[in-house]
Structures are given as structure tokens and as C-alpha cells.
Amino acid sequence: MKAIVVADQAAGTAGMRLAERPKPEAAGNDVLVEVHASGFTPGELTWPSNWTDRLGRDRTPSIPGHELAGVVSALGYGTTGLSVGQRVFGLTDWTRGGTLAEYAAVEARNLAPLPGDVAFTVGASLPISGLTAWQGLFEHGRLQPGQSVLVHGAAGGVGSMVTQLAREAGAHIIGTGRAADRQTALDFGAAEFVDLDNDTLEDVGAVDLVFDVIGGDIGKRSTSLIRAGGTLVTIAGPPEARPVDGLAIDFVVESDRVQLREVVQRVRDGRLRTVIGNVATLDEAVAAFNPTGRVRGKTIIRVRP
Numbered sequence: 001m002k003a004i005v006v007a008d009q010a011a012g013t014a015g016m017r018l019a020e021r022p023k024p025e026a027a028g029n030d031v032l033v034e035v036h037a038s039g040f041t042p043g044e045l046t047w048p049s050n051w052t053d054r055l056g057r058d059r060t061p062s063i064p065g066h067e068l069a070g071v072v073s074a075l076g077y078g079t080t081g082l083s084v085g086q087r088v089f090g091l092t093d094w095t096r097g098g099t100l101a102e103y104a105a106v107e108a109r110n111l112a113p114l115p116g117d118v119a120f121t122v123g124a125s126l127p128i129s130g131l132t133a134w135q136g137l138f139e140h141g142r143l144q145p146g147q148s149v150l151v152h153g154a155a156g157g158v159g160s161m162v163t164q165l166a167r168e169a170g171a172h173i174i175g176t177g178r179a180a181d182r183q184t185a186l187d188f189g190a191a192e193f194v195d196l197d198n199d200t201l202e203d204v205g206a207v208d209l210v211f212d213v214i215g216g217d218i219g220k221r222s223t224s225l226i227r228a229g230g231t232l233v234t235i236a237g238p239p240e241a242r243p244v245d246g247l248a249i250d251f252v253v254e255s256d257r258v259q260l261r262e263v264v265q266r267v268r269d270g271r272l273r274t275v276i277g278n279v280a281t282l283d284e285a286v287a288a289f290n291p292t293g294r295v296r297g298k299t300i301i302r303v304r305p
């Protein structure tokens, strides 16, 4: 099969190439997915899991990309819950061969059915941003209706999902980002916006929940805004400061079939919008992974036309 591979950690994205790789096999509880569309995270080649398996053994040449939408083409021994020919989407294991390929072997529990009226490109754009937003708000942040949420990077991939889901859940959202992101954040459902380059973050007052995708100084300053009993949820690595009387939780997104269903149902009925900025083919994937200019929205690789 055709796949994008990387073999040289020091070379980073410059070492990416299109190659011929053996088609993976579905192990026990796996499905083999014929990939139609694939999503990746721009910084993922810096993650240790891209280069080694769970035991830390070299697994290069490895295939990047951890989001997919496609069609089940085979079932491993003991696999239940999905059928050959079924449309699926989901988030694949960080330490196994990825989705920038014609086929990927994935544990069935990491996938959910993709409804027939949702395009493969849309399905592949949802797993990381949708699940991260869902888990950060509802599992780790325990968001309640009427609470106030400070959403950093509210116009970005994760932040826009956080803003939309929190708004639907009845929260008051203060979005942040660059000056140019103001209208986008408001359109996604933020009631207020803080331009981090020109406004004073501290002016927003007390909030119940901070959802941080930026970290560093912004994350640190945000902790002082958290009300007693509130929470800092961050996906930008271990927090540098913690709220005096509250929780600080950093987490890495996990796949979850029930949550994938919740996310895709909202996309179908218009409650949730994903922003796809560029769609490229697998032949164009190396260039798409290394864009020369800024791409607003998610880049999706359309593996099959």
C-alpha cells in the first residue's frame, strides 16, 4: 500500500516521504480500515510515540497521522461491534502505524460508525479536536450550565470545538486569541473575546473553568482567574501554576466510541461545525504537512478520491 513514512527522528518533517509499505493485518480485536480521509497534528513528529512502541522499541519507519475516516475491510480475531463494509471514523493508537496510508489496523473500540450523510473528510477532522474538547469540558472540567469558561485559542481547532460545546451546555464563554480571531470566536459562540496581544487578560474577572491550549505565561496567568472550587484544564503540557483553591488537570485525549457518536451527531444536526482549511491527496501529503504559509483550519488528506 502507499503510505507516508518517517524514519529519521533528527530530520523531522524533512524526512517524510511517500513509500510502498506492507498492508497491515488486523490483530485480535482490531479492524483493518480502508482509509478514505486522514488527519494529522502538525507537531506530531516531536512526540516520542511516533518513533517507538509502548515498550520504547524503535518502530521506524513509522506512518504518521492518528485520525481517520474510512470503511472496514477486515476484522481481526474476536472483533465485535463493527462489520466489514461499515463506514467508521476515530482516533488511532499513538504507538501504532498511523493513518496517512491506504490502510490502517485499529482497535475496534477506538472507532465509531460514521453516518452516511457525513463526508469522510469531515469525519477525519473530528476525532482529536472533538474528543479533546468533550473530555476537557465534561470529564475533566465537570462543566455545569451557567458556569463561565475562559477558552484560550477559541478560534483554533480545539478551541472552536470547546466554545461550541460549552455554549450548547449553557456556559458563558470568554474566548481568547489574536486580534484577527475575534469575530471567528464570537461566531462559534463566545460571548466575549480577549485579544491576548492587546487586551489585559486579568480584566475578564473570575471564571469557573479555564480551558488552556496555549500554556506558558498565558496558562500561568490564567490560574489566578479561577474561582474557588474551579478548574484549569490544559492540553499544553504540565501546568506551571495551579489555582490556589481548585484543580489543575492536564490530559492527553483518548478515543471513546460513545463520545465520537455524540460529536458526529452534533455535526449532523448543525450544532457543531468543523473547520477544514485544506484538502490534499496522499501524493501531496508531504507538502501539506509542511505548508509554506499559514493554513487556517484543519488539513485533511483525502486518501481515496
Ligand SMILES: NC(=O)c1ccc[n+]([C@@H]2O[C@H](COP(=O)([O-])OP(=O)(O)OC[C@H]3O[C@@H](n4cnc5c(N)ncnc54)[C@H](OP(=O)(O)O)[C@@H]3O)[C@@H](O)[C@H]2O)c1
Pocket: 041, 043, 128, 129, 132, 152, 153, 154, 155, 156, 157, 158, 159, 176, 177, 178, 181, 196, 197, 213, 214, 218, 234, 235, 236, 237, 251, 252, 253
Ligand atoms: N493533550 C492533548 O490531548 C491535545 C489534543 C489536541 C491538541 N493538543 C495540542 O493543543 C494545541 C492546540 O491545538 P489546536 O489544534 O487547537 O491548534 P490551533 O488550531 O493552531 O489553535 C490554537 C489557537 O490558539 C492561538 N494561539 C496560540 N498561541 C497564542 C498566543 N500566544 N496568543 C494568542 N493566540 C494564540 C492560535 O493562533 P495562531 O495560529 O495565530 O498562533 C490558534 O488560533 C497544539 O499544541 C496541539 O498539539 C493537545
